[in-house]
Amino acid sequence: MADPMRIRAVSKDGIVNVKVLMSHEMETGQRKDGSGKIVPAHFIQNVTATHNGKTVLSAQWGPAVSKNPFLEFNFKGGQKGERIAVTWTDNKGDKRTDEAAIN
Amino acid sequence: MNALQRMAGALALAALAGGVYAQSAVDEIAKYRQQLQDGNPAELWEARGEDLWKQKRGPKNASLEACDLGKGPGVVKGAYALMPRYFADADRVMDLETRLVHCMVTLQGFSQADAVKQPFGSGSRRSNFEALAAWVTSESKGSPMNVSLSHPKMKESYQIGEKMFFFRGGPHDFACATCHSESGKRIRLQDLPNLTEKADAQRGYTTWPAYRVSQGELRSFQWRLYDCFRQQRFPELKFTSEGSIALTTFLARNAAGGTFNAPAIKR
Amino acid sequence: MDRNRREVMKAGGGAALFAVLAAAGLIRPGEALANGWNKAAFEGKTMPEALKALGAANPANSTDITMKAPDIAENGAVVPVGVESKIAGTESIAIFVDKNPSPLAASFDIPSGTEPSVTTRVKMGQTSDVYAVVKANGKFFIAKKEIKVTLGGCGG
Numbered sequence: 001m002a003d004p005m006r007i008r009a010v011s012k013d014g015i016v017n018v019k020v021l022m023s024h025e026m027e028t029g030q031r032k033d034g035s036g037k038i039v040p041a042h043f044i045q046n047v048t049a050t051h052n053g054k055t056v057l058s059a060q061w062g063p064a065v066s067k068n069p070f071l072e073f074n075f076k077g078g079q080k081g082e083r084i085a086v087t088w089t090d091n092k093g094d095k096r097t098d099e100a101a102i103n
Numbered sequence: 104m105n106a107l108q109r110m111a112g113a114l115a116l117a118a119l120a121g122g123v124y125a126q127s128a129v130d131e132i133a134k135y136r137q138q139l140q141d142g143n144p145a146e147l148w149e150a151r152g153e154d155l156w157k158q159k160r161g162p163k164n165a166s167l168e169a170c171d172l173g174k175g176p177g178v179v180k181g182a183y184a185l186m187p188r189y190f191a192d193a194d195r196v197m198d199l200e201t202r203l204v205h206c207m208v209t210l211q212g213f214s215q216a217d218a219v220k221q222p223f224g225s226g227s228r229r230s231n232f233e234a235l236a237a238w239v240t241s242e243s244k245g246s247p248m249n250v251s252l253s254h255p256k257m258k259e260s261y262q263i264g265e266k267m268f269f270f271r272g273g274p275h276d277f278a279c280a281t282c283h284s285e286s287g288k289r290i291r292l293q294d295l296p297n298l299t300e301k302a303d304a305q306r307g308y309t310t311w312p313a314y315r316v317s318q319g320e321l322r323s324f325q326w327r328l329y330d331c332f333r334q335q336r337f338p339e340l341k342f343t344s345e346g347s348i349a350l351t352t353f354l355a356r357n358a359a360g361g362t363f364n365a366p367a368i369k370r
Numbered sequence: 371m372d373r374n375r376r377e378v379m380k381a382g383g384g385a386a387l388f389a390v391l392a393a394a395g396l397i398r399p400g401e402a403l404a405n406g407w408n409k410a411a412f413e414g415k416t417m418p419e420a421l422k423a424l425g426a427a428n429p430a431n432s433t434d435i436t437m438k439a440p441d442i443a444e445n446g447a448v449v450p451v452g453v454e455s456k457i458a459g460t461e462s463i464a465i466f467v468d469k470n471p472s473p474l475a476a477s478f479d480i481p482s483g484t485e486p487s488v489t490t491r492v493k494m495g496q497t498s499d500v501y502a503v504v505k506a507n508g509k510f511f512i513a514k515k516e517i518k519v520t521l522g523g524c525g526g
Contacts, residue, residue, distance in 0.1 A: 064475035067319035068144035072489040135440035138450040
């Protein structure tokens with residue numbers, strides 16, 4: 001199973017700044033391994049961030065997003081102590097959701 | 104002139120027609136590095152390392168929470184900035200990894216051989232040591248490096264490390280000092296720190312472990328030494344060996360007074 | 371189930387794979403689409419192809435899109451790119467790397483209440499123009515910035 005994400009959500013002046021690090025290989029499908037075989041593509045395709053059940057960001061990614069991806073965005077309306085959740089799904093159907101409290 | 108400035112010069116020559124100045128290339132690479140500081144994937148290793156520290160593992164089903172890194176059982180904060188150090192319970196000098204192995208054997212009941220398996224990660228074969236090192240070192244971020252040589256065994260370890268640093272050998276008649284005892288040297292575009300000079304020695308030591316952008320892996324200081332040996336075509340530097348500890352002692356002591364600032368992120 | 375799915379992945383990709391999965395009853399038609407991954411856009415080999423697949427064939431140049439990225443990336447494996455749109459009604463932001471094998475790197479939907487500003491990191495195989503494409507009120511806008519890469523980031 002994939003490692004947990006690191007999610008930081010900080011509220012300032014009514015805006016919540018969210019930074020997410022995800023643990024993922026983000027294989028392009030273009031690289032060869034030591035024996036010359038193509039390493040199959042393996043990458044996150046969809047990312048969704050929600051706050052109180054409302055989607056605050058959704059993304060579609062290709063394999064050109066860097067390994068161990070980083071994402072930063074800002075949204076209005078989050079209060080300290082409330083939680084935000086981030087879910088990613090990759091092209092093999094693996095999925096992971098993590099939550100963090102807004103500071 | 105450092106590598107960045109040299110490269111800036113080359114880029115500037117190519118770009119003069121476009122009105123780009125030499126300084127801008129240096130500034131832009133600095134900006135690139137700066138933009139990566141926030142959101143260092145090393146945090147993913149730190150998180151896994153903290154879990155590993157607290158997880159009950161091994162034949163004795165125990166966590167590492169009672170492991171004494173020198174400041175008392177379970178005290179992690181600031182411990183790495185004082186390592187390597189002399190441990191009376193083992194009557195020897197130990198660096199972080201050696202101490203972790205000691206705790207894995209004594210507290211968790213692993214065999215020595217099992218404990219030292221997989222010192223460095225590679226793709227899906229991940230290393231617990233790199234994760235543990237990421238977490239333990241992160242707890243020394245901001246601490247001044249202060250490795251003490253007051254114990255005779257520390258002094259001895261330092262001297263062996265110093266000798267190793269300058270020892271020439273291998274098919275290329277190479278030493279650590281060949282690359283790291285002169286200022287302004289580089290390999291291709293990479294600046295090489297002059298580890299015999301205080302500021303470089305501090306900057307070098309205090310920025311490992313680091314997330315290596317080029318590898319997508321967190322690399323420990325022990326990996327840095329191991330790979331320098333490989334690059335010199337030396338025999339493999341054995342993980343947690345006396346020599347490895349001694350070289351670490353030499354380099355950690357030379358960084359004294361520097362502020363520990365890792366896990367970092369590097370090219 | 372999981373292993374089964376991976377075996378199927380090995381068998382092939384793309385539309386053929388989707389058909390295989392659907393035929394095998396592993397997914398229902400529409401499910402993968404509902405999941406929302408624009409395969410044609412991500413697999414487009416050129417900017418025009420990818421833009422067309424996004425429905426953004428002729429975006430207008432805009433100075434209201436700011437790209438925060440270095441002029442020079444030390445390593446193409448990790449190139450920070452931030453995009454901020456000052457265009458009212460911004461609904462989505464997409465990042466393209468012109469000279470990558472498939473230019474579209476990432477696309478973000480911006481719901482109301484979320485600022486039209488995102489930052490991520492992308493791989494670049496070589497020095498290239500990087501484009502930000504913004505959809506606002508159904509219209510598409512584009513801005514570009516060249517990023518020089520001293521060490522390519524693909525294949526590694």
